[in-house]
Amino acid sequence: MLSPLMNTIKIILTVLIILIFGCDDAVDKPKEKDQTVIGRDSWKIVQEDIFASNCVDCHTVGTSFANQSDLLLTSDVAYDQLMNHPVNNQSALDNNLERLGTEGLSSLYKSFLWEKINAPDKEHFYGEHPHYGSLMPLGMPYLTNGQLEFIRQWIVAGAPETGVVADSSLFDDTTRFVEVEFAPLTPPENGIQVHVGPFEVQPHYEREFLNFVNIDTLDEVYIKQYEISMRSGSHHFILYTFTNVVPPMLVPDPGEYRDYRDANGNYLINNLAITSYHVYFAGTQWPYMNYHFPPGVALKVDINNGLDQNSHYINRTDEVQIGEVYTNIYFADPSEVEHEAQVMFINKTDFELPPHEITTLEHTISVGERIHIFQLFSHAHEHLLEFSVEIVGGDRDGELVYFAYDWEHPPILDLDPPITLEAGEGLKLNATYDNWTDKTLRFGLLGEDEMMILFGYYYTD
Numbered sequence: 405m406l407s408p409l410m411n412t413i414k415i416i417l418t419v420l421i422i423l424i425f426g427c428d429d430a431v432d433k434p435k436e437k438d439q440t441v442i443g444r445d446s447w448k449i450v451q452e453d454i455f456a457s458n459c460v461d462c463h464t465v466g467t468s469f470a471n472q473s474d475l476l477l478t479s480d481v482a483y484d485q486l487m488n489h490p491v492n493n494q495s496a497l498d499n500n501l502e503r504l505g506t507e508g509l510s511s512l513y514k515s516f517l518w519e520k521i522n523a524p525d526k527e528h529f530y531g532e533h534p535h536y537g538s539l540m541p542l543g544m545p546y547l548t549n550g551q552l553e554f555i556r557q558w559i560v561a562g563a564p565e566t567g568v569v570a571d572s573s574l575f576d577d578t579t580r581f582v583e584v585e586f587a588p589l590t591p592p593e594n595g596i597q598v599h600v601g602p603f604e605v606q607p608h609y610e611r612e613f614l615n616f617v618n619i620d621t622l623d624e625v626y627i628k629q630y631e632i633s634m635r636s637g638s639h640h641f642i643l644y645t646f647t648n649v650v651p652p653m654l655v656p657d658p659g660e661y662r663d664y665r666d667a668n669g670n671y672l673i674n675n676l677a678i679t680s681y682h683v684y685f686a687g688t689q690w691p692y693m694n695y696h697f698p699p700g701v702a703l704k705v706d707i708n709n710g711l712d713q714n715s716h717y718i719n720r721t722d723e724v725q726i727g728e729v730y731t732n733i734y735f736a737d738p739s740e741v742e743h744e745a746q747v748m749f750i751n752k753t754d755f756e757l758p759p760h761e762i763t764t765l766e767h768t769i770s771v772g773e774r775i776h777i778f779q780l781f782s783h784a785h786e787h788l789l790e791f792s793v794e795i796v797g798g799d800r801d802g803e804l805v806y807f808a809y810d811w812e813h814p815p816i817l818d819l820d821p822p823i824t825l826e827a828g829e830g831l832k833l834n835a836t837y838d839n840w841t842d843k844t845l846r847f848g849l850l851g852e853d854e855m856m857i858l859f860g861y862y863y864t865d
């Protein structure tokens with residue numbers, strides 16, 4: 405999955421972390437039984453050993469991430485920023501959260517910092533608090549369970565700036581939260597549910613197919629939320645509607661599995677023809693996702709011509725895997741809609757990645773009218789090292805607004821307030837790939853081909 409280079413970097417980092425935490429233990433443990441506990445302050449350990457390597461790249465003066473969150477976590481100001489500044493997120497402010505407090509356990513449950521890092525509570529975080537933004541560290545692996553427990557103990561002890569109040573042997577627990585078990589969704593009251601599977605994915609095979617659902621009872625609907633739950637092993641899941649000009653011979657049969665490739669990996673051209681009539685409207689690479697449009701914003705979708713469900717599973721094991729996907733689509737009442745969401749889809753298809761080389765591709769687009777972008781996420785395949793997006797033109801020219809290191813689970817970045825682009829301004833996409841194979845890679849649908857896509861949502865005035 406990861407390139408050899410990335411693996412080496414990971415191993416080096418892991419060794420470094422072990423060395424650092426190994427030292428902490430030696431410092432923090434009392435040497436003799438009647439000696440008072442001396443050592444680095446717990447807060448220092450939080451800042452130096454956790455925040456410095458996981459958070460400070462973004463939460464540092466001058467980055468767009470720091471501007472957006474109004475939070476700095478560098479050692480000079482982090483404590484003050486957490487203790488004495490109100491939360492920046494409006495929804496968390498409305499719920500009376502503070503970044504951090506000194507009242508122990510009650511502060512823990514009022515702490516937005518804790519909400520934002522407490523990955524084991526992910527389902528609650530995204531399920532109950534749709535406007536809290538993303539779990540931190542954004543786009544990187546969650547903090548380990550040991551790091552989280554260390555921070556939790558420190559907060560419960562009143563989050564003092566000085567003093568040793570948490571046990572640094574907790575860092576020995578380097579496990580991380582893993583995703584919730586797959587479960588069917590309860591159908592929505594005002595909305596629809598679509599479902600595909602269970603279906604088989606053969607060993608060492610990438611299965612990608614379309615599966616059509618007929619919905620002729622409804623016309624145009626406003627969608628304010630969608631929720632997707634998949635069995636593990638999925639690479640992506642996308643929902644499409646259709647343009648109005650689908651040739652009758654291409655209209656699919658409901659429920660049929662229309663695979664992209666046969667068992668030998670050859671494309672089934674007849675099944676791919678429909679893709680040029682698809683209109684993207686929702687998708688995820690996460691096993692569980694519960695997306696809410698911002699208050700007052702909804703996406704108008706014409707579902708009268710039905711929906712195509714596009715599932716892509718990658719099975720690298722020796723066993724047959726089972727895939728299955730549930731999607732709930734929640735409708736908005738048209739009277740609550742102030743802004744209609746539009747789908748952004750920027751796709752670069754004309755590129756070549758030479759063998760055994762690291763290549764960076766650039767792609768710049770500009771907009772014809774003023775737009776407000778409120779969500780961004782990238783899509784690429786396994787050779788991707790890094791994907792970034794910056795603003796072109798205007799006051800914020802050159803500002804980095806998105807980046808992803810993880811091709812499998814790129815961060816879905818919610819932008820609140822949205823990024824506003826004036827007519828003539830645009831976005832520049834940069835993607836760096838490591839082609840460790842012996843052949844030139846081009847745009848293609850298979851995991852071994854590559855892609856450079858930026859998805860998102862925006863609205864106009």
Ligand code: HEC
Nearest residue numbers: 458459462469473475491492493517520537538540541542
């Ligand atoms: C890739 C950049 C990035 C990294 C890494 C990152 N953050 Fe953030 N952080 C953001 C962005 C962007 C926001 C605002 C959007 C959001 O909340 O999702 C944010 C918001 C926050 C907030 C909410 C602030 C407020 O008052 O609204 C907290 C708390 C936070 N981050 C803590 C952390 C911690 C702790 C880490 C490291 C464990 C971390 N972040 C790592 C980009 C990042």
